Amino acid sequence: MRKWGLTLLAVFLTIILTACNQNDSKDEDKKETSEKTSQKKEASQDESGEGFKALKEKELNSQRNKKTTNDSSDNQIIDYTDKQKIAMLLFQPGLDDKFITADDVLKGEYQSKFSDGVKKKHLPKLTVTSLPENTQMDNTPTGTKFYNIQPFPSQYSVNIAMNEHNMIIFGSQSPIPDYNELLHGLDGMAKVYKTKDVIKSEKDNPKLKEVEDKVDMQ
Structure with a gap:
């Protein structure tokens, strides 16, 4: 009898423990479900509430700032005369071998490289003459202006093609x-050279005005 009593007690305890475990499992499932529901609710509130609005406002401000920067750059190009931009162009690197530079203008002399050899010549001013629209050149961007620069440092005629995007100085014989x-x-x-880059690099150059004063626009 005692043995049977112990057996019944063990069975009874097992049933109780199983029931408790099942209840704990159900409680845990309910807790997890509740947490997921809460997270979804918070996410939904973020998308329609203050957090989402703040994010959208930040994106809009970024777009506005970018547009303002671009507009400012475009206005910066317009704010300078062609004479000023040409003076800025003469300061750009890479002109030494084939073109008259800002340093030449400041010194008042340049090297002439013709068939009779290299000679130093006086440079009291740089004459820049506006050329008519070049209708024979294909693919020329709208608004491009052409200028001729004298004196020529070599047998090549020196010209400038400039628009809001690029400034090009070139020598040609045809x-x-x-x-x-x-x-x-x-x-x-x-x-x-990029027009914006030329202006950005030289607009505060302390020698710019001196070069500009020696550029004679015609």
């Missing part, structure tokens, strides 16, 4: 059939 040839360097006889 008409250029396509603007893209200038963009590609014209076999070493053209130097291409």
Whole structure:
């Protein structure tokens, strides 16, 4: 009898423990479900509430700032005259071998490289003459202006093609059939610079005004 009593007690305890474990499992499931529901609710509130609005406002502000920066750069180009931009162009690197530079203008002399050899010549001013629209050059961007620069440092005629995107100084002995040839360097006889970069690099140059004063626009 005692043995049977112990057996019944063990069975009874096992049943109780099993029931408790099942209740704990159910409670845990309920807790997990409740947490997931709460997270979904919070996410939904973020998308329609203050957090989402703040994020959208931040994105809009970023877009506005980018547009303002671009507009400011465009206005910066307009704010300078062609004479000022040409003076800025003369300060750019890479002009030494084939073109008259800002340093030449400041010194008042340049090197003439013709068939009779290299000679130093006096440079009281740089004459820049506006040229008519070049209708024979294909693919020329709208608004491109052409200028001729004298004196020539060599047998090549020196010209400038400039628009809101690029400033190109180039030497040639014959008409250029396509603007893209200038963009590609014209076999070493053209130097291409971004207009915005030229202005950004030289607008505060303390020597700019001195060079500008020696540029004679015609």
